Amino acid sequence: MALSISGIEELLGDDADKLLNHTCTTIPKEKLHLPSGSYVDDVWYHSDRNNRVLGNLEWILNHGRLAGTGYLSILPVDQGVEHSGGASFAKNPAYFDPENIVKLAIEGGCNAVASTFGVLASVSRKYAHKIPFLVKINHNELLTFPNTYDQIMFGSVQKAYDMGAAAVGATIYFGSDESSRQIVEVAEAFEYAHELGMATVLWCYTRNSAFKVDGKDYHSSADLTGQANHLGVTIGADIVKQKLPTNNGGYKALNAGDSSYGKLDERIYSELSTDHPIDLTRYQVANGYMGRAGLINSGGASGSDDFADAVKTAVINKRAGGMGLISGRKSFQRPMEEGVKLLNFIQDVYLNEEISIA
Numbered sequence: 417m418a419l420s421i422s423g424i425e426e427l428l429g430d431d432a433d434k435l436l437n438h439t440c441t442t443i444p445k446e447k448l449h450l451p452s453g454s455y456v457d458d459v460w461y462h463s464d465r466n467n468r469v470l471g472n473l474e475w476i477l478n479h480g481r482l483a484g485t486g487y488l489s490i491l492p493v494d495q496g497v498e499h500s501g502g503a504s505f506a507k508n509p510a511y512f513d514p515e516n517i518v519k520l521a522i523e524g525g526c527n528a529v530a531s532t533f534g535v536l537a538s539v540s541r542k543y544a545h546k547i548p549f550l551v552k553i554n555h556n557e558l559l560t561f562p563n564t565y566d567q568i569m570f571g572s573v574q575k576a577y578d579m580g581a582a583a584v585g586a587t588i589y590f591g592s593d594e595s596s597r598q599i600v601e602v603a604e605a606f607e608y609a610h611e612l613g614m615a616t617v618l619w620c621y622t623r624n625s626a627f628k629v630d631g632k633d634y635h636s637s638a639d640l641t642g643q644a645n646h647l648g649v650t651i652g653a654d655i656v657k658q659k660l661p662t663n664n665g666g667y668k669a670l671n672a673g674d675s676s677y678g679k680l681d682e683r684i685y686s687e688l689s690t691d692h693p694i695d696l697t698r699y700q701v702a703n704g705y706m707g708r709a710g711l712i713n714s715g716g717a718s719g720s721d722d723f724a725d726a727v728k729t730a731v732i733n734k735r736a737g738g739m740g741l742i743s744g745r746k747s748f749q750r751p752m753e754e755g756v757k758l759l760n761f762i763q764d765v766y767l768n769e770e771i772s773i774a
Contacts, residue, residue, distance in 0.1 A: 419727075419764035424771070427724045427761075428731065435694065435731050440774040442688050442695050448737045449707035450773060451486030459708055460654065468613025472582040473654065476548045476615065480763075481525030487766040488655070488712055488740030489759060490550065491521040492530040493748055497555040497570070507718075507749040518543045520752055524759035530585055530617070530742065533571030537579050544580035550617060551576040552585045553605060554598075565623060566594045569601060573608045583615035585657075589623035590644040603651035610652065617712075618653035620644040627666060634666035635659075638696040639684055642703035649709040656704050657742055660713045660729055661696040664689055694774050697736035707737055715743025715762075722746040726758055730765035735774040740766060 425432040449459050456474050465473075482489055493511065495504035505511045511520075514535040521529035522543075529536070530550035540549065553576060554567045567587045576584050586605060588598045606616040622644050627634045634640055638661040648656045664685060670677040689699045701711045713733045715726055730741050741762050747755035765771060 418767060419761050421768060421770045424727055424731070424765060424768065427727045429724065431728060434692075435728065435735070436771065438692060438694050438735065438774050440692075440695055440698050440736075442690060443698050443702050445737060445773045447706055448701060448773075449705075450737055451707075451710065451739050453484045453486055455486040455710075463708075465610060465654070466613060469610055469615055469654075472548070472613060472615045475582055476528050479548055480527045481760070482527055482740070482763055482766055485766060486739070487734070488527045488710070488742075489525070489763045489766070490528045490530055490712065490740070490742040491517070491524060491526045491747065491759065492550075492552075492714075492742050492744040493517045493535070494530065494532050494552045494555065495744065496535070497532055497557060500558050504745070504749075508751070510752075511748050514538045515542075516752070517748065518547065520748060520755050520759075522547050523752065524747065524756045525763060526759060527740075528582065533576065536581070537571075537575070540579035548582035549576075549580065550583045550585050551579070551581045552587075554586045554602070556587070556589075565589065565592065567598050569605075573605050573612065573614070576609075577612045577614060581614055583617055583654075584609045585617040585619065587619035587621055588644075588648070589621055590647060591622045591624040591627065591640070599647070599651060606652040615654045616652055617655045617657060618648040618651075619657045620648040620653075621659070626670065629669040629672070632663070632669065634663065634669055636662045637666035638664040638689055638699045639668075639680070640666035642699050643678075645700055645709075645711065646703040649704050653709055655710045655712060655739065657712050657714060658700055660716070660732060661693070661700060664691065664696060693732050694736045697732050697738060698774070701737045707739075710739030711737075712740045712742045713738060715741055715746050718745045718749045722750075723758055723761055726762050727765055730762045731771060734766055734771055737773055 528548040667680040
């Protein structure tokens with residue numbers, strides 16, 4: 417049974433009124449290209465994407481419980497590399513077996529399953545025609561001592577195509593010392609993926625120790641993440657993945673004192689956003705060409721109240737004009753039945769017509 421609006425309100429608790437009844441007065445929803453059942457025809461059709469890319473985008477958007485809505489629910493399990501296999505799967509060792517990752521995505525009604533080249537290749541003949549594969553082609557590995565933080569290529573676009581993938585994904589650590597090389601590598605990879613007919617999804621993460629100023633972490637500030645999104649769509653991402661914004665003012669903090677960093681306009685803070693989480697996320701959407709490239713927010717780490725957290729993130733993303741959620745650890749670090757339930761809760765937010773765009 418689908419989660420009702422009263423069930424969603426109960427999970428939101430004290431935040432229900434703030435999140436469900438907010439009206440965005442910064443960037444009006446009428447200016448956005450919003451998710452819909454005809455999104456590919458309305459938006460991507462007018463781009464330079466070839467018919468094979470449009471076909472794969474249609475396949476992704478028309479698969480799973482959210483089929484035909486324009487919204488996405490994606491299961492990402494690349495943590496075996498990004499966070500180490502043991503640390504990621506100790507809670508639920510069944511997910512050392514790649515087949516269980518794909519089974520969770522299918523049982524959970526997801527639009528696609530995103531994972532490492534090795535994970536998806538190991539079961540591609542059995543499942544690549546049953547659910548869209550999103551193959552992650554680069555990663556940050558955690559075995560080098562001391563740990564380094566860099567995204568390096570693990571697989572090729574050609575091999576992702578050969579296994580039947582509908583899309584490729586990559587991460588760029590914008591702001592890092594290695595970001596220039598990563599931008600070039602990913603731009604070239606995405607260009608080739610489009611030539612072959614695959615869609616492209618970019619994890620637009622910020623990474624620099626300088627982004628922590630006076631004890632405050634601006635890695636998820638709306639202004640810095642918004643610009644990361646803007647760079648991501650510039651190099652050919654059809655969809656951008658971003659962390660939900662938790663604050664704003666990263667550019668201002670980094671320009672304090674005698675330092676000079678980037679470029680800013682005070683209207684970013686006074687007119688284009690407020691401190692409301694929906695308005696902050698709306699700014700992320702706007703930086704994806706006003707929604708011409710869809711914004712999917714990450715579900716975050718597993719915590720003490722995953723179901724409520726997942727629903728809250730979904731409500732914020734949907735009402736901001738985003739395209740959906742890509743949630744992994746909250747779902748696979750628990751028994752499969754509970755993981756399916758959590759994914760369905762997320763999808764129920766997007767299926768609920770009473771939750772409108774702010």
